[in-house]
Amino acid sequence: MTDIAVTLADKRGTLPTDDKLGFGKIFTDHMFVMDYASDKGWHDARIIPYGDFNISPAAMVLHYGQAIFEGMKAFRTEDNRVVMYRPVDHLNRFNNSADILSIPQMDVDVVHTALKKLIELDKHWVPKALGTSLYIRPFVISVDPYVGVKVASQYTLFIILSPVGAYYASGFKPVKIKVEDHYVRAVKGGLGEAKTAANYAASLKAGEVAKKDGYTQVLWLDALEQKYIEEVGTMNIFFKIDDEIITPELNGSILNGMTRRSVLAVAKDWGMKATERRISIEEVYEAHANGHLQEVFGSGTAAVISPVGELCWKGKKISINNGAIGETSHKLFDYITSLQQGRVADKFGWVEEVTKL
Ligand SMILES: *Cc1c(COP(=O)(O)O)cnc(C)c1O
Numbered sequence: 190m191t192d193i194a195v196t197l198a199d200k201r202g203t204l205p206t207d208d209k210l211g212f213g214k215i216f217t218d219h220m221f222v223m224d225y226a227s228d229k230g231w232h233d234a235r236i237i238p239y240g241d242f243n244i245s246p247a248a249m250v251l252h253y254g255q256a257i258f259e260g261m262k263a264f265r266t267e268d269n270r271v272v273m274y275r276p277v278d279h280l281n282r283f284n285n286s287a288d289i290l291s292i293p294q295m296d297v298d299v300v301h302t303a304l305k306k307l308i309e310l311d312k313h314w315v316p317k318a319l320g321t322s323l324y325i326r327p328f329v330i331s332v333d334p335y336v337g338v339k340v341a342s343q344y345t346l347f348i349i350l351s352p353v354g355a356y357y358a359s360g361f362k363p364v365k366i367k368v369e370d371h372y373v374r375a376v377k378g379g380l381g382e383a384k385t386a387a388n389y390a391a392s393l394k395a396g397e398v399a400k401k402d403g404y405t406q407v408l409w410l411d412a413l414e415q416k417y418i419e420e421v422g423t424m425n426i427f428f429k430i431d432d433e434i435i436t437p438e439l440n441g442s443i444l445n446g447m448t449r450r451s452v453l454a455v456a457k458d459w460g461m462k463a464t465e466r467r468i469s470i471e472e473v474y475e476a477h478a479n480g481h482l483q484e485v486f487g488s489g490t491a492a493v494i495s496p497v498g499e500l501c502w503k504g505k506k507i508s509i510n511n512g513a514i515g516e517t518s519h520k521l522f523d524y525i526t527s528l529q530q531g532r533v534a535d536k537f538g539w540v541e542e543v544t545k546l
Contacts, residue, residue: 213353221304234299242345259283261275265546274447311350320357367399367404373409392407432461
């Protein structure tokens with residue numbers, strides 16, 4: 190096992206009160222860093238004080254965008270333990286993103302060990318209130334100082350930690366989503382299955398247009414025919430039709446969401462029919478017209494479950510469940526958040542204890 194050198198911060202910060210947390214603006218005292226060079230492999234694993242770092246203006250990531258990331262969470266339980274949710278599954282997905290972007294594979298054990306060590310060191314930054322968490326952001330960038338196009342030969346991996354407030358600070362509320370019929374996010378054979386910066390860059394314009402029209406996010410359709418449903422871009426999507434929950438199958442252009450996986454497993458465990466298959470936007474609108482569409486909800490690490498109250502496709506608006514939160518959306522949200530915070534028994538083996546406070 191690689192040794193992880195630790196340089197402690199001179200001064201430790203303090204965790205702000207819950208109402209000041211927000212999302213992704215506050216960072217803990219330390220970060221994990223590891224370098225890659227083609228002749229050395231991944232090396233120099235270290236925990237250092239959180240802070241700015243130097244790269245060359247020619248660093249390849251700034252020009253060609255070879256960058257991947259993960260997003261996962263740690264929680265403080267009622268009995269003051271710090272736990273992480275499905276960390277190894279997240280790190281395996283990180284390696285899948287690395288593969289898609291031609292970034293060298295990481296040793297999951299090394300990164301997992303480093304992450305536990307980092308959280309242990311910054312454990313007083315894990316907030317306690319219901320719904321709050323420590324957001325974990327691992328990422329890799331290419332850093333060769335070179336403005337020619339090639340697969341890079343030098344990379345840096347970082348893990349930074351950010352205490353975040355409750356996503357639904359003002360209550361668990363349905364969102365309005367625009368079904369995107371002009372822009373596309375990702376195409377089969379492209380980067381859609383990777384958690385990479387480029388997919389977000391590709392989604393910003395459509396998001397901006399949708400926000401002007403009063404929608405929180407867009408629901409992407411397939412890039413070839415704009416017919417089949419893909420995902421929301423920060424969330425996967427589920428439809429409850431005739432008591433069955435349906436989510437688009439993984440087809441290479443959709444992210445294999447961890448919350449998506451959790452939802453499918455939990456719903457099946459409850460004896461519900463949970464199906465991954467191709468589903469068109471027309472089918473969803475038809476199900477609504479015939480009174481069979483019961484619920485629509487998104488799934489992702491940040492919100493966990495995000496009920497959808499309205500869809501708008503080519504100017505046609507439909508109200509889902511009269512804009513109210515559906516029963517299954519609510520049950521899934523309560524169950525998964527309780528599991529993550531150690532309030533219900535972890536029968537799936539998804540929760541890993543990091544340390545005690
Ligand atoms: C991260 C992400 C999701 C949600 O995945 P989770 O693992 O559940 O957080 C969905 N779509 C895209 C494009 C994402 O980057």
